[in-house]
Amino acid sequence: IKRLEEIVEKLEKGDLLLEDSLKLFEEGIKLTRLLNQKLNETEKKVEMLIKDENGNIKTVPFDDKKE
Known part of the structure; x- marks a missing residue:
């Protein structure tokens, strides 16, 4: 994620x-x-x-699309 943030910062400067x-x-x-x-693999x-x-108490798969 850090590298992606660096890329965005460089592109936003506009001096490349x-x-x-x-x-x-x-x-x-x-x-x-x-x-x-x-992220998808982790959510599963x-x-x-x-x-x-x-x-x-029971465990069920997490499904964030239900909400």
Whole structure:
């Protein structure tokens, strides 16, 4: 994430040559895809503890799209 932040900072300054900007942009896209993939993999591993109607605790897969 730190490298992605550095890339954004450099691109926002606007003092790079076009070729350098394109290289950084491409690197940023690759990093973004990698980070999204890692986030998706991590989300699949996360489970929530839920108490059922009988008061028993069970684990269920985390699904943030339900909310």
